[in-house]
Amino acid sequence: MSKTFQTYLVGGAVRDRLLGLSVQDHDWVVVGASPQDLLDAGYQPVGKDFPVFLHPKTHEEVALARTERKTAAGYHGFAFHAAPDVTLEQDLARRDLTINAMAEDENGHVIDPYGGQRDIAAKVLRHVSPAFAEDPVRILRLARFAARFSDFTVAPETVALMRAMVAAGEVDALVAERVWQELSRGLMENKPSRMFEVLREAGALAKLMPEVEALFGVPQPEAHHPEVDTGIHLLMVLDQCARLKAPLTVRYACLCHDLGKGTTRKEELPRHIAHEKRSEDLARKVSARWKVPSDCKELAELVAREHTHVHQSQGFSAEARLRLLERCDAWRRPDRFAEMLWACECDARGRLGLEDRDYPQRERLAADLAATQKVDLAAASAEAIARGAKGPDIGRAVQRARLAALNEAAS
Known part of the structure; x- marks a missing residue:
């Protein structure tokens, strides 16, 4: 007989429901099970870095509750531990922001050990624990969330932590693919300027895009740019x-x-x-x-x-x-x-x-x-060739036909 275990909805789905937003993706965490327990229950394994499975009926991804430990610089420098004794609170503790560190049980009850509901009410983006500093991608993720939830502020202690991460060189270890993934997603949010404001405040923009950082404080002619500052x-x-x-x-x-x-x-x-x-x-x-x-x-x-x-x-x-x-x-x-x-x-x-x-x-x-x-290029070329045009002269004939079309459209 397969072992009994508990499944929780976690992360963005819980956050968005509390914010009154439509829920796009569902992330699930299983507590109290081993990989073999899930295999015995008919789950299909996927993924390599940590145990992820497909639900036998819904085919949605579920992950075993896990903890993680920093082993080296950068995004890839982590060791994961997934076992039946890992608690839901331990799994939530490794997440980036309090608003993303909530869970919901099968009865719709919210488990919120780190104050995510409080920070949603106060419209604050706040890191869950000092472990935030172990993953430099989280600076980019936070900046992206600031662009999505543009009326949220960043907690001062979180800004200070991000600045310390930048000073420690963590941002230098970021790989190009992850930087582009987060930047591109942030650019597509409803207020992309907030992403760059947060990156600047953290000192990360000067590392990631010094060309953009260099625009701030640079004046432009006020007649064309009433805002003056190029940044x-x-x-x-x-x-x-x-x-x-x-x-x-x-x-x-x-x-x-x-x-x-x-x-x-x-x-x-x-x-x-x-x-x-x-x-x-x-x-x-x-x-x-x-x-x-x-x-x-x-x-x-x-x-x-x-x-x-x-x-x-x-x-x-x-x-x-x-x-x-x-x-x-x-x-x-x-x-x-x-x-x-x-x-x-x-x-x-x-x-x-x-x-x-x-x-x-x-x-x-x-x-x-x-x-x-609308210009018939073949006809224009044929006419030029009939007149004895060759090589570049044929191209010039096509351009004259296009120019005639422009003038005719303007008349």
């Missing part, structure tokens, strides 16, 4: 991304669009001449450091290089707008071009008092692309 502008742009429901590619591009302004020489401030090329180079550097996916990387470089031209395009001639489309590879990559315009609108609206401004450049350039996409 504050960046945070406002990120929140506009959330407001305009932009995808991750656009949000990451916005994160990187002005990085070059952090390297402007003091004697050139508050102007930032040629910051676009510097921004493009730094965006490429950040993407390489954190192994950013190619779609995000490519859009970030494009937006960094061209966003100023897009902003100015209302005053461009048809010829200049055509050259902009060509530089952006708009005919071959129309979806990426549309995302670039999206990012530029977020940039234009991420300014104090200008959050609701119109951005006709987006519609105008999208219309320009649509007009030139």
Whole structure:
């Protein structure tokens, strides 16, 4: 006969229910069982680092209650202990934040040994125990939760602990994949600026993205940027991304669009001449450091290089707008071009008092692309060849046909 054991709902599902939010994922912990007990009860084993099983009926993942011990620096430096004598309270103690360290039994009773309900009521993000300091990923996770629950504050003692972790070099041990995983998720929260504010307060942003840290305190011309500070502008742009429901590619591009302004020489401030090329180079550097996916990387470089031209395009001639489309590879990559315009609108609206401004450049350039996409390239090429054109002359004939389409659409 299989052994009797107790199963609890834990973590985010309990937290979100108490917050009145829809519950997306269910995490379960089994107390009082060994791996063999679960196998005997029909559970299917999965995972390698610690015992995780699939429920025989629901097929949801359940994990044995466990403790963990720090054995080396970084995210992977842990030894896990899962056994029937590990209590629910011991399992909850290893979790990061009090709001994530609650459980619920089969009768709906909440087990809350570390004050998670208290901190939900007070809207506070607080670490469960000093063991928080053993995993540097938790700094990123906390910052991400701050972006999700943007009306929560971070407990002062937790800020102090994170600063001590940074000073001890724990952040230096983070692996690129985990950093990108947390950053990308935080960028997609409803107030991504909070993630970067918390990382700054902890001293972690200067380690993870010194290019972004360098933007704070750097002035810009007040006529275009009433908020003046480049770092504050960046945070406002990120929140506009959330407001305009932009995808991750656009949000990451916005994160990187002005990085070059952090390297402007003091004697050139508050102007930032040629910051676009510097921004493009730094965006490429950040993407390489954190192994950013190619779609995000490519859009970030494009937006960094061209966003100023897009902003100015209302005053461009048809010829200049055509050259902009060509530089952006708009005919071959129309979806990426549309995302670039999206990012530029977020940039234009991420300014104090200008959050609701119109951005006709987006519609105008999208219309320009649509007009030139209607050009019959085969016919334009054939006509040029019939006139004796060869090589580059054929390409120039195609561009003349596109220019004619632009002028006709504007008339």
